[in-house]
Amino acid sequence: MSQALQEASGTDSASIKAAAPSTPSPASLQSSGRAAPRCSVRGVTKSFGDTSILKGVDLAIPDGSFAVLVGPSGCGKSTLLRLVAGLEEADAGTITLAGKDVTRLPPRDRDVAMVFQSYALYPHLTVRGNLEFGLELRKTPRAEIDKRVAEAASMLGLEPLLGRLPKQLSGGQRQRVAMGRAIVRRPTIFLFDEPLSNLDAALRAEVRVEIRRLHDRLKATTLYVTHDQVEAMTLADTLWVLNNGLVEQKGPPLEVYERPRTTFVATFLGSPRMTMLDGVIVREKGCFYAEGGGVRALLDDDRFGDSLVEGRNVRIGIRPHDLGLAKNGAPSVAELKVEIVEALGSEAFAHGWLRASGPSVVARLDADEARSVRPGSAIRVAVAPSRMHLFDPKTGLALGL
Amino acid sequence: MSSTEAGPTSRASPLERFIVNALLIVAVVYALYPVLWVISLAFSSGSTPSLRAFPLPHDVTLDNFRVVTGWGDTAKSFLFARQLMNSLVVSLATASMAVFIATPTAYALARYEFVGKRSGMRTLLLTQMFPGVASAVPLYLILDTLHLLDTRSGLVLVYAATAVPFAIFQLRGAFLAIPVDLEEAAMVDGATRTQAFLKVALPAARPAIAVTALFAFMSAWNEFILAATLIGRESAFTLPVVLQSYVGEYNTSWGAFAAGAILVSVPVMALFYVAQKQLISGLTSGGVKG
């Protein structure tokens, strides 16, 4: 399935960042040709005992691109990253870095740098010692080591911390040291394994931006693994959604968000989750409608084309952000019996039911609208035809792409 | 240690603090009272202890120490120096052997899966169930066959054989507590498997290794029964055996015994003092999240 999906989703997102760094970027000094992907993974499988974790994963990361691999916990993201780093050995498939087949090479011969989820700072070394460790092992000349450490330290604001031990640092500082340790190496590729998951929410948002800023400055090829869809959406040049050991969809994040190819991708990305209702396609006065679960919504002929067949069973997908109050006589698609209104300040979400037996449905309200909507009331909601998603109930594949 | 960690009593009320301190003082007195007696005896003249509630030396003198060390008697002091060296050499050798053998073994047991690992560990554990004395007779016969009776090497072999299994278990626990991430990070950074062990795991386990060495040193330093059994030559005695010789069948020189006890304790106390930083240190903390 994943193969077909990847070929179908043609757009290759080799969107090299335009942002010009003020200083010559270290990564560009060693960049090889633009054409071949900096990192490519082909048909990689991996099992632990009888459990098959990766079932044939393909990835291609262009030079200088930020790739995010996203998927639910336990789907094998860390395993894939460890395969690229050489900490695990692939059962089958090939891994190429900078044009070199590294599938069977030990980690030290791969020229990758990794930021671990736990940071994995060497406890007996100072911050400076941690930064120098990899360079000293590689017998880098002293002057070069000092230069790179100074550069990374100033980039990350680590100068005042250079003499400290890891245990004397806060969580955010440790995270920065872990990134610094990767940066001084100037590797072929940066690997990040959920580097923000141990930070509190405010810091996480801050460091997220900082990571993207660093990437744009260094133009460093990056493979970043996370289960957090906000990180995935905001950081990625290309998003790779991993599920059940296969890549289910890849593409620029907005494209994946707006045109999910499977029910899994549709519900995994987006918060609150996309509402899924069982329904059927009906035809009336030359127009197609999706009907079911209390919804009756006009469909866009151009978008769904031939897949609109009267009487066809479908899964109807509507994102809460696309479902709003029907205004000024716009045709409503359903009547929502409101149970709770969650006001977030800038916007609000009304949770309720379309039908007594149906699933809980969420609609988005403006802050002003939210004031007039009371729990227990019924509101008429609408969705733009272009925002409707239809899926085949059997295969889970999206219709009309 | 660090200023952010508040002590357990810092938030307590004055009354609570008073009670805690009182209890601690009682505990310290309880533990130190016999030691005070020994000190008092060692510095007193005369050989019979006089029983008093408060152990203060009477007629303060260093005579007992002179007796023990053979002050002014060249042959005797030479012998004592030799016996002190015996103790030091045997204990240091035991500690080094224990650490050198146990560290790689413990690391392998903590990090690798291999055939016979479980049964091997169970066997090691089994050997810990029997006190060394239980095998005193066979050990005597074995050392006799190897012509190692009355030698320091023989004693070291025997001590190391008992110290190694314990050290292995202690160090294996220490290595298990070090996250594998650290060594993996080192390998991604360019280290070989061996370098990851030597440059990351080993330094991270240093406090545990220090404790293990100290334990092995002390068990050898204090051991009496096997030493008394396997060593018959006076010049090969270790200090515990020397000490015992002051407790005679007919008369006991308590003052000399006490002075000897102090001389035996001083190196151990010094070691503890030197190693205390390693002993308390939580060196691994902070490298990984937490």
Ligand SMILES: Nc1ncnc2c1ncn2[C@@H]1O[C@H](COP(=O)(O)OP(=O)(O)O)[C@@H](O)[C@H]1O
């Ligand atoms: N060394 C291993 N031995 C056995 N099972 C493993 C090992 N490493 C990972 N797994 C299993 O593989 C699955 C995927 O793990 P992981 O790659 O860590 O997932 P993710 O990072 O996506 O949360 C999990 O079910 C995990 O239990």
Ligand SMILES: [Mg+2]
């Ligand atoms: Mg993981």
